[in-house]
Amino acid sequence: MxxxxxxxxxxxxxxxxxxxxxxxxxxxxxxxxxxxxxxxxxxxxxxxxxxxxxxxxxxxxxxxxxxxxxxxxxxxxxxxxxxxxxxxxxxxxxxxxxxxxxxxxxxxxxxxxxxxxxxxxxxxxxxxxxxxxxLGLTPPEVIEMEISDDMLASVIALPDGEALADGLLIYAENCAACHGSNGAGTMIAPAIDSADLRTTPQGEIVELVNSGVSGTLMTSWENILTPGEVDSVVGLIFRWPDLMKTEIEFPEVEVMSIPSSPELIIAGDNLFNIACKSCHGVDGYGTPMAPALNNQLFLSETPDAAIYQIIAGGVSDTLMPAWGSRLSDYDLQSLVAYLRSLEQSAPVIVPPIREP
Ligand code: HEC
Ligand code: HEC
Ligand code: HEC
CATH class of the missing domain: 1.10.760.10 (Cytochrome c-like domain)
Structure with a gap:
């Protein structure tokens, strides 16, 4: 070839x-x-x-x-x-x-x-x-929270509802995947509907969202959202209690657990070939761009939840992208299940990387 x-x-x-x-x-x-x-x-x-x-x-x-x-x-x-x-x-x-x-x-x-x-x-x-x-290689959709027209209409009807609705739309598209559709947090990120957080000066939160928290899944949003968008989503954090008072129905949030099944492993294998193989190599044996994952040491020392977090959050300052906002919880679980399925047969010594 x-x-x-x-x-x-x-x-x-x-x-x-x-x-x-x-x-x-x-x-x-x-x-x-x-x-x-x-x-x-x-x-x-x-x-x-x-x-x-x-x-x-x-x-x-x-x-x-x-x-x-x-x-x-x-x-x-x-x-x-x-x-x-x-x-x-x-x-x-x-x-x-x-x-x-x-x-x-x-x-x-x-x-x-x-x-x-x-x-x-x-x-x-x-x-x-x-x-x-x-070829079956169409990338999975980004997970976004669906906001129904009804929900949006009830939010707009609140005092200063337009601003709240703006914040909610930005939140749904960018933050809900990790912080939960109802702001209550998920396995991978803390609650944002938090009284504690609301005692922090607003400017500090704007700063945090702009810079991210290094070494965690919370990336910097400065180049992704405009300053106006950051202000509205942070405004939403402060007005979350107003949202709760309306008895608006938030869409369901899935709770993360990491199961395994033959179907999940196959799905993970397929996804690995789409999203990961170019760097991590055929069957996860590594390339000059990224380390082998099909490797006894890595798999035996890294629990499922940690693998999940690494894939979702990426490794900052390296080529390893953060997949958390691009793949669904199911996709991430399938990758964990697939990698875990390699453990039994994974080489103890990583074989030399094959040049393409
Ligand atoms: C990929 C997952 C992910 C996404 C997407 C995400 N966050 Fe975070 N966020 C986190 C994690 C993890 C933390 C905790 C960081 C730490 O350990 O300090 C966090 C922390 C925060 C905090 C501080 C919370 C506290 O109690 O100190 C705020 C505020 C916040 N995020 C806002 C946002 C906003 C606004 C968005 C969308 C524009 C967003 N996050 C998108 C994962 C995410
Ligand atoms: C653009 C290249 C690239 C792509 C695509 C990529 N990775 Fe990575 N990945 C890396 C690099 C580079 C590292 C090593 C980061 C470091 O130095 O710690 C890494 C590290 C990892 C690690 C931690 C390995 C360890 O030994 O600590 C896991 C797990 C991982 N990647 C899984 C995945 C999965 C699953 C996918 C597909 C969804 C993927 N990666 C896609 C480049 C990539
Ligand atoms: C892991 C995600 C990722 C993959 C995989 C990837 N790219 Fe990119 N690509 C980017 C990003 C992000 C940028 C913008 C970089 C920047 O900010 O300048 C980019 C920029 C580019 C640009 C320049 C666009 C511009 O506006 O200047 C070209 C051309 C391009 N990519 C081609 C490719 C080709 C061809 C491949 C496959 C061989 C590829 N990319 C694979 C993420 C990716």
Whole structure:
């Protein structure tokens, strides 16, 4: 596979170095076809790689997910080939965008990176979306709390209800997954409807939400929410008792426990292949980008709940993304069940990482 791709890449280089100047002079139809074929091949092979490695963050149709930017825009298509190749090869330091070039510790040859560049400039995203779906690689939806029109209407009817409703919508989309739909907390995050918290000066809470709490699942929201949005969601924390007084029905919150079943393990295996394999390797044996998880030492020393937290919260200042706001509780449990299922057969000594 890699060989074929490298060959495609070499051909592409030849096309560009040798044939292109000729092409300009001769403008022969045959050579035009050759170029078209090159782009078609680059786009087709990259569609598969995109589905396996990029769709989890940039979305099946390239429209972006959460903070991960869209790739299907004119602004991206009009970036120079050089800039596109650079960001894919080297990643962007300090963001989830990893370096993908082999020479930067990633998994793609330069020829494959060039294919991605052609892909991003030419992709028919409707086709990509359909293909990603066909491969069963469409990323899971972000968990959000559903707010019914009725609930929203009752909130708006409260004194200064518009502001409260604004805060609630931001909370539902960004915070409820961890802090619980009714603000009462979950296994992974403390209650936000807390009298104690309301004795803290509002400015301090704004500051906390902006900076996050390092080393915990509470990430920094500064670059995700506008200052106005942070103010409204913090305002909501202070007015939570007003919400409770209305007898509004909050949607159910699931309580976390970490079960295991054959179905859960299969679901976790599938999800691992979508979301984790690109870094943690085939069957969790590791890659130069991330450590082996299929490893006796890690599995025997790390309890389920801790694995759950690491996956949900990520490891700050490393490539390990926080999945908590992107995967549902069920998805996270399935990953834990899958990793745990590897324990019995996991190697005691981690085998050397296979280069792709
Ligand atoms: C773990 C999530 C994640 C994965 C997987 C991922 N990206 Fe990204 N990507 C990001 C983020 C976040 C950014 C924005 C970085 C920044 O803030 O500058 C980004 C930026 C980019 C950009 C630049 C967009 C711009 O606006 O400048 C390109 C191009 C890109 N990614 C392509 C890819 C390709 C191709 C793949 C698969 C080989 C991929 N990404 C995989 C998260 C991801
Ligand atoms: C991925 C899970 C997660 C998400 C999403 C999340 N939080 Fe948190 N949050 C936490 C955890 C965990 C803590 C506890 C941190 C610690 O140990 O100090 C916390 C703490 C807090 C605290 C301090 C609570 C206290 O009693 O000290 C506030 C306030 C807060 N979060 C607000 C928010 C807001 C507002 C949002 C949405 C914009 C949000 N959080 C989204 C996990 C999360
Ligand atoms: C963009 C690359 C990347 C992706 C994608 C990724 N991880 Fe990680 N992961 C890492 C890195 C790097 C580390 C090591 C962090 C450190 O230095 O502590 C890590 C660490 C971990 C750990 C802790 C391992 C240990 O030895 O402490 C677990 C568990 C884990 N990842 C699970 C997952 C799961 C499950 C997924 C898919 C949902 C996933 N990771 C996706 C890069 C990634």
């Amino acid at each position: 890699t060989k074929t791709l490298t060959l495609t890449g070499m051909l592409a280089t030849l096309v560009i170095i040798i044939i292109l100047p000729l092409y300009v002079i001769l403008e022969s139809d045959q050579q035009k076809e050759l170029l078209d074929d090159y782009y078609t091949n680059a786009v087709l092979t990259s569609t598969e790689s995109y589905a396996q490695n990029c769709a989890v963050c940039h979305g099946a149709a390239g429209a972006g997910i959460g903070d991960n930017p869209p790739l299907n825009t004119d602004a991206i298509r009009s970036m120079s080939e050089n800039d596109l190749a650079k960001v894919i090869s080297r990643g962007r330091y300090g963001t989830l965008m990893a370096a993908w070039a082999v020479e930067e510790g990633g998994i793609f040859s330069n020829a494959q990176i060039d294919d991605f560049v052609a892909f991003i400039q030419q992709a028919n995203w409707a086709y990509v979306e359909a293909r990603v779906d066909e």
